[in-house]
Amino acid sequence: MVTKNKKLIIFDTDGVIFKSQLLLHLSMHFGILNYVRTLYLCFLFGINYINIRELLEMVYVMFRGLKEEDLWRVYHKMRQVKHAQETIRYIKDRGHCVALISSGVPDFLMKHLSERLKADCGYGIDVKMDNGVFTGKFGGLLASPDGKVQVVEQILKVNKITWDDVIVVGDDRNNLDMMELAKVSIGFNSYYPVRKKAKYLVDSNDLRKVLDYINLEDNPSFDELSSSLRHEISFSWMQEFRRKGVHFGAVLVPFFAGINFSITLNLLMTITALFMFSELLRLNGASFPVISFITRLCIRTREQRRFTIAPVTLSLGIIFSLLLFPKLIAGVVITIVAFSDSIATVIGRFYGRLKIPYNHGKSVEGSIAFLVSAFICSIFYLPLGIALIVSLVSCIIESLPIELDNISIPLGTGLFLGLII
Incomplete structure (x- = not known):
């Protein structure tokens, strides 16, 4: 045409x-x-x-x-x-x-x-x-x-x-x-x-x-705009699922840490350092094998112009949990931040309608999804009563207007859990 x-x-x-x-x-x-x-x-x-x-x-x-x-x-x-x-x-x-x-x-x-x-x-x-x-x-x-x-x-x-x-x-x-x-x-x-x-x-x-x-x-014509919008929505879904798929992979960390703690910890720190280097390359038009490819698949549009901090904060939250807490507590909080935070983001991003009054960046639907999934994660480690309390506390922390929730959720939940068991 x-x-x-x-x-x-x-x-x-x-x-x-x-x-x-x-x-x-x-x-x-x-x-x-x-x-x-x-x-x-x-x-x-x-x-x-x-x-x-x-x-x-x-x-x-x-x-x-x-x-x-x-x-x-x-x-x-x-x-x-x-x-x-x-x-x-x-x-x-x-x-x-x-x-x-x-x-x-x-x-x-x-x-x-x-x-x-x-x-x-x-x-x-x-x-x-x-x-x-x-x-x-x-x-x-x-x-x-x-x-x-x-x-x-x-x-x-x-x-x-x-x-x-x-x-x-x-x-x-x-x-x-x-x-x-x-x-x-x-x-x-x-x-x-x-x-x-x-x-x-x-x-x-x-x-x-x-x-x-x-x-x-x-x-563009109306049909072209409609086609572009459908493509953008489809891409956004796939992008978020890929992103949270990587996020969810962190549930394996407690398992590997139980096999060899020092190797797991060193591997986490190495991957974090390589990712940070990869981001510096990406921001200047270059790429790092494998890591840059995964980043391009998962990155949100607003993150294209700046350093993508979320993977770094997730890794730091996991590393601090492994270093600061006993094995049981570390397993609980890492599983919650890996699984529940992923579920809450997907539900809140695509189905969230009711905004939390003190944090308009998050939704009631997303927080409910976090609460339910956090409870499910916790019952594999804790008695039902304690699991419910821990999931409520972690849900409250997740709902707060804190940008670095990949760190605040595991550390806050871990500190509370350490006080009650």
């Missing part, structure tokens, strides 16, 4: 079309030390210590003497994200213009890439070649900090459209100037500066995911 309002969709290249950066792959051609140096310079650029011009000057000087055929060889080895060409074709079929813009890839390679992917145009930096050998010199608009904005304004002038018709898909801070001027910005596996400011975020290896947001900004 062709839309009435033509838009310009701009894709950054490194990290968006390509899975990684061409600069890093070129530096590997000159040895591991140059690769490490380039990686460090890219880090300095990422934290705003140097600008794009300074980065290019310090990196491209290392490439002096590089043959054009080697540039092509590295370029052809660059891996692309999934469905890049299909995504661009879909956008163009709807009557929009697609531009590929990069401040790190030579212009002649960008022209070739735009032809490969059937984009309307491609722009990169101008590199100076002498008889097929790179001289170490470069130039062009895109070699300057505001170069992308200038290039886009030229495209807008040719197509007779404005910044209100622009959608930018990027990952690093070199795209921020464009994103601030464009009507819509989409962060794709983005670094933290972009993650904070982009209107939409996509954490995926599939470029088609950006189409959900492009279509949303493209005057």
Whole structure:
């Protein structure tokens, strides 16, 4: 379907079309030390210590003497994200213009890439070649900090459209100037500066995911909106079930702690540390094997822009329970926080209607579900009377407006249980 309002969709290249950066792959051609140096310079650029011009000057000087055929060889080895060409074709079929813009890839390679992917145009930096050998010199608009904005304004002038018709898909801070001027910005596996400011975020290896947001900004029909809403509701359900499935897995901790306490404790602390490192990577567009994949499946939309603290607090609540309480009490409180908190969240999130007066973030239905499930968990460890009292106390703690309930529930319940038995 062709839309009435033509838009310009701009894709950054490194990290968006390509899975990684061409600069890093070129530096590997000159040895591991140059690769490490380039990686460090890219880090300095990422934290705003140097600008794009300074980065290019310090990196491209290392490439002096590089043959054009080697540039092509590295370029052809660059891996692309999934469905890049299909995504661009879909956008163009709807009557929009697609531009590929990069401040790190030579212009002649960008022209070739735009032809490969059937984009309307491609722009990169101008590199100076002498008889097929790179001289170490470069130039062009895109070699300057505001170069992308200038290039886009030229495209807008040719197509007779404005910044209100622009959608930018990027990952690093070199795209921020464009994103601030464009009507819509989409962060794709983005670094933290972009993650904070982009209107939409996509954490995926599939470029088609950006189409959900492009279509949303493209005057969708009622049927398209309804379909999108149904998809969002279905995704929310699956996301919450996956999230609580991981949460529920904590019920196994008392069992493993009974077999070998020290190994279980050390394993918990190691997994927590790895998760925290994984989150730092995620917030900057990278990933950690297995952990990042699970996080993407479970993370809520509001957590995309910040550190996901819930798994850390759950782990800390379990670790403190193992260290502070006897085996019986630790087993009770860990089972309650793992199982009952999961049940309460699912019931409250999807069926909760009556809000608790002193905590509007939680519902009466969710608290009832917590109470019943906590009682069921407790009777495996405690007499019925004590189990009922403990479940009531833990339910009250869970209902309080305390953000870190993964810690407050096991510790509060454990302290109370320690006083009555």
